[in-house]
Amino acid sequence: MSDIEVELPDGSRRSLPEGASALDLASAIGKRLAKDALAAQVNGQLTDLTAPLPAGASVAIVTPASELGREVIRHSSAHVLAQAVTRLWPGAHYAIGPAITDGFYYDFELPGGAHFSDDDLVRIDAEMRAIIAEDQPFTRSEYSIDEGLALFEDQPFKQAIINAVAHAPSDEDLAEVDSTSSVSTYSNSPAFTDLCRGPHVPSTQRLGHFKLTRVAGAYWRGDEKNPQLQRIYGTAWESEAALAAHLELLAQAELRDHRKLGQELDLFSFPSEVGPGLAVFHPKGGTMRRVMEEYSRKRHEVSGYDFVYSPHITKSELFEISGHLDWFAESMYPPMELDGGTTYYLKPMNCPFHTLIFKSNQRSYRDLPLRYFEFGSVYRYEKSGVVHGLTRVRGMTQDDAHIFCTKEQMGEELTRTLQFVLDLLRDFGLNDFYLELSTRPPGKAVGTDEEWDEAEATLESVAIAAGLDLVMDPGGGAFYGPKISVQARDAIGRTHQMSTVQLDFQTPQRFDATYVAADNTRTLPIMIHRALFGSVERFMAILLEHYAGNMPTWLCPEQVRVLGVRDDHDAYAIYVAETLALEGVRAGVEGANEPLGARIRKAKLEKIPYILVVGDDDVEKATLGVNARGSNDPERGVSVAEFRARLLEEIATHGSPGDR
């Protein structure tokens, strides 16, 4: 028997007997590796450990504590989940069960239309642990399409996948199989076989660091016209420590939840009397919001925007012209009928109003670009299941602007706009960005190919010039124009879609909004829609979560709180607060009715940046005790003048306590 040679990830080569598997290779390298090995990556393809290696292949052994290893663990855990469910609910149909970020899920249809309850998770968990303890080996088999159909005669979803694969496979189907002419299966006991491309861990005993997290409904193939299946989600890891770390991360994320912080810090609420997705801002949240808006206005003013205002409701005619009623009506609040049959709508967007403002006068090419900005409150009838805190609401205020420019100006305007966006976001402390470019949707784009080509090329070069990573989203643009969106990563690595810059070839045309060009022809302008915060509400939510409620000092509703040690220090405390207030600092005072420790604690829980404690020494020497947020080590004897200077500097530079 001749030997084969394979290449390892470090570039070295090894000879193995023909027919040797990745497991043999791992054993040849070392006992530890052989014991750890879960699967192999052969010429870039994930395969089972036991599959024979082709000659000349480049081979990497996949071990548990790696992204690929975790993916294999999660996928295998999904199989065990399905096996457990079929044991507990004989006759259950299982549909698809992939590995996902941090975990896995599996979709089921239970006999008699039964549904999973939360309590069922406990039983399923126990059954899964029993299967794992049984140390069942995963074994792969291959069948023809017809054999596959026969094998899964009781499993309609598996048959549907096989049929789809044999005829018109989708990406989703191809994830389950690796050939369109045959099907592969994995059995981890004679009682349970699943259609699957693999690979899987060698045996169920390699699993076990998992937790079933929730049950949910999910439509078959993600289409709401299809029957709804029962989905179980779980998370799975290579070790108990990694599982615990992940659960801890989830707990941390929960502490940052803006809805919780909004309650704790008394910023906003959603009174049920008002309705879902409709927030009210309390004084503290109102202050935070006002500061955000004022800053944004100031920046817009400097950047050449004009400020406009438009009403919250309008006759339906406006949205007939804009076309919203044709394709957005479902997301609009139902019409109000007034004045003998005229219908009015709450506005879901500001752009038609801004276009009318553009049209209100004859425009010359010399006037362009025109940049109209508005904090425009819009109302969208979001489906009841999608509203979520301040991030997905039914009433929101967009920091919306529409720029009308000539085709020649488009490139420069986009460059300016993107730079403006990034500068503004950085001023709020976000600084880890990437861009996503959504290009023309095939078959339904308005505007000429030439316009699209130019716009997409411009957006792309602008994005590249910004020096940020660019992710393409082919076909993801709206039919009326391509867009670029800024994605920001927050302090715990989550990404949020922030600003969008959207080109629009359609609206000026629909409104017949033209300008007079240098050659005296009436010409359609290019319209750029852009929102930087997206919505003020959502942006505040993202900042709250990014900072875990510890907002930079300039955004805090109360920036300092002065506490007298005894009540005969209150007068001095008030004097200190007033001194700072004269400089625009938001300073509060709490009199000495409670012990100092209690008042400190209260202020700490409110996440106030600076607690100033003043006692006998301070009254005498015009000083302060400074207890900064995030510190448990107060600084005594700081002069009022020095503290004021430091604080004003911090506010001006958008810093936080502890930045120095």
Next chain:
RNA sequence: GCCUGGGUAGCUCAGUCGGUAGAGCAACGCAUUCGUAAUGCGUAGGUCAGGAGUUCGAAUCUCCUCCCAGGCUCCA
């Protein structure tokens, strides 16, 4: 809109088998005057989300509605 779970004092929550409402914090009052994360005592606070039903009796069981959470779908 769909699936699963939830809604008890301002907040966080407990409430057993269906027997008639509890705690801590907050609020208010009195006392306490204190140097860096909870001073003591007292008082008040409830249509148990809303409605209907079963029952001698419902926070508890059933149904409907509203609202919230996690998913699915959606996010032009």
